[in-house]
Amino acid sequence: MQKQITEANLRLLIDSLILKRQRVIGPRQSGSMVLYEPLSSASDLVLTEQPRRSVKEAFFPVCEDLLEYSKQGQQVELADIEPDRFPETVIFGVRPCDAAAVPVLDSVFSWDYKDHFYLKRREKTTIIGLACNTADDSCFCTAVGLSPDNPKGTDLMLTPLTGGGCLAESHSEKGEAFLITWKDRFSELDGTKPLPLAQPAATPFDLKKIKNWLDNHFEDPVWDSIAVRCVGCGACAFVCPACHCFDIIDEGSEKAGKRRKFWDACGFSKFTNHASGHNPRNLQPKRYRNRIMHKFKYYDDKFGQTLCTGCGRCIRICPVGIDIAGVLEEIEQQDDSVK
Ligand code: SF4
Ligand code: SF4
Known part of the structure; x- marks a missing residue:
């Protein structure tokens, strides 16, 4: 209607x-x-x-x-x-x-x-x-x-x-x-034209090509070069409309308290820390790799969807200037043959 x-x-x-x-x-x-x-x-x-x-x-x-x-x-x-x-x-x-x-x-x-x-x-x-x-x-x-x-x-x-x-x-x-x-x-349409829409400058990514590269390059030196600047602040995840990591913590005392759910971020250094002290994502490039893998491979594998709508918030907020669109461009330009 x-x-x-x-x-x-x-x-x-x-x-x-x-x-x-x-x-x-x-x-x-x-x-x-x-x-x-x-x-x-x-x-x-x-x-x-x-x-x-x-x-x-x-x-x-x-x-x-x-x-x-x-x-x-x-x-x-x-x-x-x-x-x-x-x-x-x-x-x-x-x-x-x-x-x-x-x-x-x-x-x-x-x-x-x-x-x-x-x-x-x-x-x-x-x-x-x-x-x-x-x-x-x-x-x-x-x-x-x-x-x-x-x-x-x-x-x-x-x-x-x-x-x-x-x-x-x-x-x-x-x-x-x-x-x-x-x-x-509300009223019936009177034929007034819509205002011209915004025209984001970005050209469409080949998301299938990007996914194909991600499928085959869990280990790759590109991750170090892309993520070397990431300080793990988690701001990108907190502003993102699609990121959804959370943690559940009991707060209070032995006598009374609350169980609460909080936003979390896979960029945080302790996000995957095990009780044993072992941390499988012990370095920031491994954490940033997970951010990209989750958005453009794992979620696609599981639900056939991409976890990014191109809102640009993470680009605007990143304190060290990491630009996810630039990262996707870099991945798109990689040789996607299986190593
Ligand atoms: S906002 Fe930038 S520095 Fe902070 S976790 Fe995200 S990519 Fe890393
Ligand atoms: S550009 Fe994509 S990854 Fe970045 S905040 Fe927006 S939806 Fe999330």
């Missing part, structure tokens, strides 16, 4: 949702950066820059409680946190590179073990995407098979129109239901 919405009506719609006590998330100023966070009114919405961190934290928070425990004598009490309490949520202004990562994450969180915390949030959330009209030097969605108006992962996609307002196109039952529920805020 296709409709149109003015900017004023979009803001009225957001305020109406908030008045109805729905949780509304969108890009907003949070301290020195823009993040996807709950909005207290439509005036909080900032649509002029890409949020520093991705939308994944709406489903997979930086840190969350899984259960609480307490002990009285020999009696241990456990209190589950119920995912059913998560509120109905609408997320506005989700960029296509963020939205596209959500169905990719669905695969891992609904695989052999069903992560009810993630899945309940997914069920209760409507994702409203926003096509991009500008790109910077780090954006490369078009090089990994996406585009500045790709609707993958969205329920409803907004595309800015010349003269203001947006085209609104549903891409799921949730999106269609949203257009019907809020029909008074």
Whole structure:
């Protein structure tokens, strides 16, 4: 279903949702950066820059409680946190590179073990995407098979129109239901043209060729030269819409505490440290190799998908200037014959 919405009506719609006590998330100023966070009114919405961190934290928070425990004598009490309490949520202004990562994450969180915390949030959330009209030097969605108006992962996609307002196109039952529920805020198409889309400069990667090289070059001197500068800060994983490593830790005392789930990163030096003290990824190039292998080989082997949407965040944030698009270019240029 296709409709149109003015900017004023979009803001009225957001305020109406908030008045109805729905949780509304969108890009907003949070301290020195823009993040996807709950909005207290439509005036909080900032649509002029890409949020520093991705939308994944709406489903997979930086840190969350899984259960609480307490002990009285020999009696241990456990209190589950119920995912059913998560509120109905609408997320506005989700960029296509963020939205596209959500169905990719669905695969891992609904695989052999069903992560009810993630899945309940997914069920209760409507994702409203926003096509991009500008790109910077780090954006490369078009090089990994996406585009500045790709609707993958969205329920409803907004595309800015010349003269203001947006085209609104549903891409799921949730999106269609949203257009019907809020029909008074939308109007029929009046033929206004969309604004020109962003044009990321990157040329498409041959992801099959890259995968083929990765299949056959677990050991290769290229890894040392690529990763020699990596300091293992983990920033690239934390800003990435598709990275999903986590750890589970019990916090508290012997008498009472909480079991909590935290983001983790395969770039951290202790990520694979064994209780024995042995660490199979004892050097940074081995850790960086895992980052690339996981994104472009292991996840493809397991789920037939790539763990990168070309959002460019890891390029913008890396303190030593490691550029994953440049790394892919370098791999693409390698001789892919089996050694
Ligand atoms: S942000 Fe850069 S330095 Fe930090 S772990 Fe990632 S690649 Fe390494
Ligand atoms: S690997 Fe980098 S460019 Fe790719 S989705 Fe993650 S943060 Fe974005």
